[in-house]
Every structure is written in C-alpha cells, then in structure tokens.
Amino acid sequence: MENKIVYKVKSQQEFKESIARYLFLLSAMLSVIFILLISYFIFNGGINVFREVGIKDFLLNSKWAPMNKPASFGIFSMVIGSILVTLISSAMAVPIAVFAASFLACDCPKWLYKILKPTLNLMAGIPSIIYGFFALTFIVPKMKDLFGGTGMSILTASILLLIMILPTIISISENAIRSVPYSYYTGSIALGATHERTIIKVLMPAAKSGIFAGIILGIGRAIGETMAVILVAGNQTRLTFNIFKGIRTLTTNIVMEMGYASGMHREALIATACVLFVFILIINFTFWIFKRRSERI
Numbered sequence: 001m002e003n004k005i006v007y008k009v010k011s012q013q014e015f016k017e018s019i020a021r022y023l024f025l026l027s028a029m030l031s032v033i034f035i036l037l038i039s040y041f042i043f044n045g046g047i048n049v050f051r052e053v054g055i056k057d058f059l060l061n062s063k064w065a066p067m068n069k070p071a072s073f074g075i076f077s078m079v080i081g082s083i084l085v086t087l088i089s090s091a092m093a094v095p096i097a098v099f100a101a102s103f104l105a106c107d108c109p110k111w112l113y114k115i116l117k118p119t120l121n122l123m124a125g126i127p128s129i130i131y132g133f134f135a136l137t138f139i140v141p142k143m144k145d146l147f148g149g150t151g152m153s154i155l156t157a158s159i160l161l162l163i164m165i166l167p168t169i170i171s172i173s174e175n176a177i178r179s180v181p182y183s184y185y186t187g188s189i190a191l192g193a194t195h196e197r198t199i200i201k202v203l204m205p206a207a208k209s210g211i212f213a214g215i216i217l218g219i220g221r222a223i224g225e226t227m228a229v230i231l232v233a234g235n236q237t238r239l240t241f242n243i244f245k246g247i248r249t250l251t252t253n254i255v256m257e258m259g260y261a262s263g264m265h266r267e268a269l270i271a272t273a274c275v276l277f278v279f280i281l282i283i284n285f286t287f288w289i290f291k292r293r294s295e296r297i
Contacts, residue, residue: 011291018060049073052264058271062239062261064253066265073268075275077239081247082279084154085233086223088243089161094215097166101173101211102199124167132228135160140232147244152234156245160232161225165218171215176210177203212291219283224276226251250276 049058053073059075104113139159144151180203188198204211226249234246235256248256254269254276261269 006111019084042270042273042277044218046267046274049264049267049271053268056173058268059275061259066257066261066268067152071264073264073271074270075250075253077237078248078250078253079275080239080241081154081233082249082251082276084241084243084247085157085161085229085249087098087163088154088158090215090219091157093162093165093169093218096162097214097218098173098204100166101170101177101214102204104170104174104175106199106203120167120170124171128164128225128228131160131164132231135228135232136178149244150234150246152232152246153244154233154240154247157233157247157249158243160228161222164225166227168221169214169218172214173207173211175212176207176214179210180206196281209291212287216284216287220280223279223283224251226255230255249277 058073058075059079060076061072062077063072063074064077065072074170104116135156138150139156142151143153143156147153147155154227184202184206185198188202189195193201220221229249230252232248233252235248236246237248237253238245250272254272258266258269
C-alpha cells in the first residue's frame with residue numbers, strides 16, 4: 001500500500017515537472033518566433049530601398065532629403081550621431097555604474113541602502129519622456145550658459161542618456177556581485193588582500209558575466225532611446241563630430257517622419273530600422289566574443 005502511494009506521488013510530481021518543462025520550452029520557442037517575425041517584417045519592408053538606392057549610398061551618403069526631386073536617402077550622418085551619443089553616454093555610465101554597484105553590494109550601510117535601492121528602482125521605471133522634459137528644462141539651459149548655442153547637442157543627449165541607463169546597469173551589476181559566494185571574499189582577505197583589492201580583483205571578475213549583461217542592456221537602451229533624445233539632440237541631419245552641435249539619431253529620424261511618410265520615404269525609414277537592428281546584433285555579438293575571451297584568461 002505504501003509503495004503504491006509513493007509511486008502515485010512520484011507520478012504526480014513527474015507529471016507536473018513535465019508540464020513545467022514544456023511550458024519553459026514553449027516560452028523559449030515563442031521568444032525565438034517573435035524575433036524571427038520582427039526580423040522578417042523589418043527586412044522585408046526595407047529590402048526595396050537597398051535595391052533601389054544601394055547599400056553603399058544609403059549607408060555612406062550623409063544627405064537625407066526624402067522630399068526633394070530627386071529624393072536623397074542617406075543616413076550616414078544619423079549613423080554617426082547614434083554612435084557618438086551611445087559611445088559617450090556609455091563611456092561615462094559604465095565606470096560610474098560598476099563602482100556604484102560595488103558600493104551598494106559591499107559597503108553601503110543598511111539605512112542608506114533602504115533609501116538608494118528604491119530610488120534606483122524608481123528611476124528605472126520613470127518614462128523616458130519625463131527624463132526628456134527634465135533635460136529640456138534643466139540640462140539644456142545649463143549647457144547653453146556654459147557652451148553657448150541652443151544647448152541642444154550631442155553632449156546634452158549623452159548626459160541625458162547617462163542618467164537614464166545608470167539604474168539598469170547598477171541594478172544588474174549589483175545583483176551579479178551579490179551572487180558571488182561569500183567564500184571568495186573571505187578567502188581573499190585571508191590571503192592578505194585588502195577590502196578594496198578584493199572587490200576589484202576578485203568579486204568583480206567573478207561577477208563579470210552579470211556585469212556584461214547589465215552593460216549590454218544599458219547600451220541597448222541608449223542606442224534605442226527616442227522620445228527623450230528628440231527633445232535635446234537638436235534633430236539636425238548633418239555630419240559632425242563636434243559634441244557641442246546638434247544631430248539627429250536613427251531612432252529620432254524614424255519617429256519624426258514615419259507619421260507622414262509614404263512610398264519610398266516610408267521604406268527608407270523601415271530600412272533605417274534594419275540598420276538599427278543590425279547595430280544591436282553587432283553590439284551583442286561583440287560583447288559575447290569579449291566575454292568568451294575573458295573567461296578563457
């Protein structure tokens with residue numbers, strides 16, 4: 001009798017585990033299917049532009065004039081604008097975020113942690129348009145007073161994105177550092193390493209996988225941000241490397257013109273989304289290679 005009860009319990013447990021396993025598999029497959037559908041829609045809508053205009057002229061021509069006769073569809077200036085804004089904001093955000101995460105995970109007093117952690121979570125949930133209005137009313141006037149001009153520039157957009165991506169990178173990096181076994185810390189201290197050296201040389205390398213994940217998500221948000229950047233970047237389709245001048249990014253170009261675009265103009269905007277999608281893939285692939293190489297060292 002007892003054997004039958006045990007067998008019945010095991011059968012029920014195995015049945016529940018099999019259901020959970022198939023649900024997890026279905027969720028994973030749905031993610032892949034959604035990515036394939038998005039890829040098909042974007043590339044199918046923009047492939048005609050690559051045929052008619054040419055990949056070279058589309059990517060390397062800096063003149064964007066879709067309403068002219070003849071029209072010109074060149075996104076090089078916007079590609080450079082997106083890269084500059086993303087690189088500058090990420091270069092400023094990553095070291096700040098990583099060291100802030102290490103402070104929260106290892107040195108932050110409990111009373112202060114109870115204040116900082118909810119604040120970070122709140123910052124991560126604030127809509128981007130709110131950040132944009134904050135930058136428009138506070139950062140832009142300050143930049144105008146300091147550097148002249150309108151105050152809307154590559155640097156202004158980079159500072160805004162710095163503020164926006166910090167909570168994401170800090171939260172994920174902190175969780176990664178906290179997940180490192182405490183024995184790593186005590187072992188390093190026992191061998192004579194200082195507290196700071198243990199954090200930098202032991203805990204951070206052990207948590208680099210999670211830190212890289214946070215950095216990738218932060219950079220992905222920076223390169224894909226639209227509404228906030230529209231308000232402070234200047235939205236000028238010109239090729240410039242001067243961080244004090246305004247530019248237009250790929251995302252802002254799509255949002256600003258999609259509402260009234262038609263024909264080849266609309267297809268060119270979808271093709272712009274294709275380029276943005278490829279950028280995201282390149283960023284993820286680059287970090288994946290970097291992480292694999294760092295794990296072998």
